[in-house]
Amino acid sequence: MVRNNQQADSVIASVDHIKQLNSATIYKVIEKYAPISRVKIANVSKLAPASVTKITRQLLQQGIICETARQASTGGRCAISLAPNTDNIHVLAIKIGQKTLSLSCYNLAAEQLTTKKIKIKSEDEQQLLAFLISEIDNFIKKQQKNMGKISAIAISLSGLINPKKGVVLYSPYHPLVNFPLANKIEQHFQLPTFIGNHTRSLALAEHYFGASKECLDSILISIHHGVGSGIIIEGKALLGQNFNIGEIGHIQANPAGRQCHCGNFGCLETEVSDRVIVEKVAIAIKQGSFTRLSLDSLNIEKIYQAAEDNDPLCQKIVEDAATYLGKAIAILINLLNPQKIIIAGKIIRAKTSLLSTIEQCIAHQVLPNFQHKVQIETSLLEPDTTLAAFALIKQAIYEGDLLQQIHG
Template identity: 40%
Template sequence: MTLSYLNLVGNAELVKQLNYAMIYRLIIQQSPISRIQLAETSGLAPASITKITRQLLKKKLIKEVDIQQSTGGRPAVSIEAQFENYQVIAIQLGRTSVNIELYDFGGNSLVFQRYPLTDFTQRLAQNYLINLIELLCSEHSKKIKNLVAISVVMPGVIDSVNGIVRYTPHIDVKNWPLAEVLKNKFNVSAFVGNDVQSLALAESYFGSTQNVADSILIRVHRGVGSGVIINHQLLMNHNQSACEVGHIQVNPLGERCHCGNFGCLENQVVNAEVEKKAKRLLEQGYVSKLTPDQCDIVTICNLANQGDDLAQKLIKNAGENLGRAVAMLVNIFNPQNIVLAGEITKSPEILLDTINSALNSQSLKQLRENVSIHCSTLNDCSAIGAFALVQQSLFNGSLLMTMLEDKK
């Protein structure tokens, strides 16, 4: 009897959370929108819409606006989202630097700062992050009306549900409860997540995949990471990870990877590997405008765009290997969009042509026909992925309910 009652209460609270989240999401995505339109689109009763919008108005998450009727007469009252009253601190904890940004609820960056990362133990990195957050709050206090969340993303295995960093390649951690530490220190909601998975989420909220349900983002940098979006949701498993695309074997005769396999995608296309191949080919006598002292990935891409044969050869080689992996992902997931990010996308035409050629020869025709492959429209070096975790918590209602229950 008691368990049944608790289940009913729990279900009622969940339904309430989902209803509030649905209405808030509709207002953001379709504003300006009337209460009648909200009721028709959501299927909720007009009385429920009135109650929900009243609470959102009270917290200044939305506002009423007058929309003039096309036939003249009295303007109709509609609703649109209000972003400027709440702020979020988003952090990208990279291997050598920390990008820290202040966002409003509309995803508008109000402050961007970059600092070097020189502390690689859990305790020192944690203290450093706290100091940077305190510094941002102090220096930009006039821009912070209501700080409601702090979000941190980084490479590695991240338990985003419990806010724990299980493993990150550049900091020695042991089940680092970073979200709990930040929540207790700053008295706000806190989130942690994998950087590339979060970037895929950001692409679906703010970038080129907003209007598709299924997409995959692949980022090539020091490693190769990916994030899979299925039916507008980030694909996760019991270990808070999915689709380790960097360890797909694309060259059985390639060098041994740190994972133990040979010829992994990561060993073929990361920036350092492309740069190493460039130096090796220059030593073999290839004629190019590249030099041993100037063959970084950005220079390679720029010269490839200018027609340099060696630079184009390097980009095409990377594209062929990426294409093999992309073809496998298309055969498995059949996404609508595949998005590429990272420095190598600075030579988009050559890269995409090569990938599409590999896709056409290595995937099922019926699956590849409606797939669009393009480069990301977002700055993958920003902290937009960290902000996307906050947006996700608003859209699923968890952060939204926390804010509505706050008596302040």
């Protein structure tokens, strides 16, 4: 008897999953081809007209899509076109940075409606949670007063994240260990909540809205306080069973290098992260190397801009870093054969030296057939953008997880 109940539950779950996938398919077709009739939706999606009618009715009731002008008659009844009701659905996208909390409201067309930045104030996980809830609550109340309700929340942050369970396993900047952040936020606000690693979410945002928009296979490399990567395969973020793939920053780049915080020596991020670049330039200046920069006003933005302007010291240090980075990228290309590699971070200010050095590494270290197909480009998005968190909501809609839960 127990087995029969389990089988029944399994069948119900499978049916519900199929409904979710069909809803997501229909929404994507409407989004891509709008305005579009139900007949054309059925033709494009390969779903039965009855299923299309039922699902579009549900999406209309939820306010996710809307009816537009009637199409010209071809002899029978005039077909009514459908389109995404993007202005009707508002979502909250959050970036928990090292020192700054960023909150933005988007509509489903990825248009940022309002945004706010606040310095993070917390010493332990409970203080951080209380701070987050307070700031989110203030933001939502103001948003609802001015522009309407929020339908979902997404959060991106650095660290090891289990997005399926909504748990922060570890964060390098905040006291969160095995912390069920998504569940805590969802319970408090009674809104669907998603979390993800920021770099992997940024790779997804580039795929939906940025430099890799037309690619199914791409890799984003982000250089900041550390070095990370996000991998998109066949249009989906590669996560694996352990949910954390792409820790490129801990590939050994220099066996004789300094010790990394992970315990190993010569990791890539000990050679190319922003902090390391500033340290290398500062040491060189103290040793008498020629540069137009001064030690008392040194920062990473000035270093990368100086490298782009052919400052000899800064250009040399950026080229050295790009060589280490290029070798790691060559390994990724040989392993995954992507269509595009996207470089993100302040380092793209030194675009000329950066890309030429990486391309030289690829020419010498990548299989000829692979190197001729891959393109190296710089990110079109800001590294700390909340659009990375919004991409998690877009992904949940495309996979059907969120369509059943949100309402305009």
